[in-house]
């Protein structure tokens with residue numbers, strides 16, 4: 102089934118050339134060869150497009166979207182060599198025709214490749230996306246049974262200060278109480294945690310009035326995010342204006358999604374799934390922007406049909422590391438609201454709020470999903486650090502003028518340094534500290550004076566906290582401004598300063614897990630600090646690495662037991678998601694880079710609690726180019742949820 106267009110080309114040669122040219126991986130070539138084995142008459146272009154579809158999953162795309170303007174960049178990158186692009190001649194329409202005629206392709210998941218309208222998927226991604234869309238649609242169509250009248254009294258009690266204006270936190274609680282799923286998005290400090298705690302109080306109070314007690318589970322995608330929520334939720338639950346019985350029935354321990362679903366060693370499958378659902382009536386997941394399509398499909402499959410799911414997150418943050426941009430897809434129109442008239446009425450009756458300005462328009466109809474989505478719009482924390490909020494908003498709006506003004510207007514919380522790469526300015530800032538924050542020198546001094554054995558845990562907890570006072574971030578892994586070389590540079594400088602010895606393991610070395618270790622109970626992204634361990638009978642210390650578990654306990658691990666770790670003086674912005682640092686420093690390289698996007702810069706800025714510092718090794722145009730480049734991920738989820 103070879104079309105004339107491709108008759109002169111050999112697919113095996115083409116795959117090799119594309120792999121050697123860096124446009125395909127070995128895995129993609131292997132998938133293409135496997136498909137050829139399955140169907141020897143598969144056409145040249147179908148075998149190549151299958152390899153590209155596989156490849157683009159590694160960049161977060163779920164499919165190839167033949168109608169998207171960015172298809173060419175998705176396939177070839179920004180500056181493709183002509184000899185490589187010639188290997189896939191033709192137009193998207195011609196490719197679609199070839200796919201439609203191929204025995205390897207169907208639109209119902211019965212073949213290894215699925216062409217769903219104008220999107221080409223590998224079967225697994227298509228099934229996941231469809232199951233996520235179906236599960237969300239089913240939850241949206243499941244009323245909770247709570248009426249606006251029932252919600253009114255408790256919502257007034259929980260939000261006594263609402264007054265006449267729209268309190269979006271209260272609106273979010275009302276909308277999330279209505280059907281089997283609620284989505285609450287908002288930037289940092291907009292009160293997502295505050296809102297969800299009130300929502301838990303609301304739903305548990307109403308359940309307990311009915312002599313029921315909701316089994317509530319709280320989760321986050323990473324250990325760090327779970328630990329952060331655990332830290333912030335306890336005080337808020339304690340302050341809830343509800344009865345003691347209700348308060349006592351709201352958990353404050355947050356687990357990781359992996360632990361919630363029950364990981365099984367050496368298996369991709371979880372203990373909880375459609376046939377062994379979670380024992381829960383209400384599940385809250387924080388930092389939902391980090392959830393990829395695979396995990397979302399697993400989570401939704403494991404939820405019992407009656408259980409309510411609440412997703413919390415910041416739609417503007419970087420999407421998940423793995424394929425999909427679920428939160429972004431779900432919240433695509435959260436800013437406009439797009440509420441139906443009956444939703445506007447429901448909010449008026451339950452909250453006394455007027456959200457008519459956020460009503461759907463004839464040319465912008467609201468979906469069922471929009472009726473369950475609320476965006477929090479006031480940054481309450483920025484009262485302490487208004488500069489960070491102002492800069493994050495400017496970046497989000499790709500407004501360079503406003504971002505320059507933010508640096509100028511808020512010098513106490515925003516700094517911008519132009520650095521040269523041929524000296525140690527960067528190292529000096531990190532080691533000696535800057536912007537009123539202590540640096541690594543003070544951490545190394547504290548590490549050097551361990552207390553007695555019984556004081557070890559609180560001491561380690563304090564040092565792990567100190568570690569989060571300052572964090573250097575980069576959007577890149579490799580190259581002179583990527584985290585690998587930045588960590589080498591800092592290690593070398595610390596050695597020159599006699600702060601660190603020339604050994605792999607030393608007291609003061611911060612490390613990050615680079616994979617999940619279920620035996621140790623440590624997850625990819627968990628950060629530990631190497632410290633002198635307990636003293637033995639001879640008064641000697643052996644080094645141990647201290648990690649803080651989501652429940653706050655300290656876990657001490659021998660360095661030799663850690664094989665998936667790396668030094669983390671510098672961290673990628675991706676890995677920083679779910680964390681917060683008092684002072685966050687972002688390195689921008691000397692030239693624009695395709696991986697530096699608006700979401701990446703926004704995510705880095707919003708990791709800062711008190712101070713943000715931009716370290717520029719090139720011209721301001723590097724920042725400009727990044728914020729003009731929003732991330733795009735090919736996915737059909739948002740379209741499926743339109744139906």
Ligand SMILES: Nc1ncnc2c1ncn2[C@@H]1O[C@H](COP(=O)(O)OP(=O)(O)OP(=O)(O)O)[C@@H](O)[C@H]1O
Nearest residue numbers: 270287288289290291292293294295296333481482
């Ligand atoms: N309606 C409000 N009025 C006054 N202060 C508020 C309000 N809502 C939240 N806050 C305060 O703002 C701060 C941030 O709130 P919260 O932690 O709930 O936000 P968040 O969106 O979960 O933050 P993060 O982005 O860190 O996850 C907290 O100190 C909280 O007490």
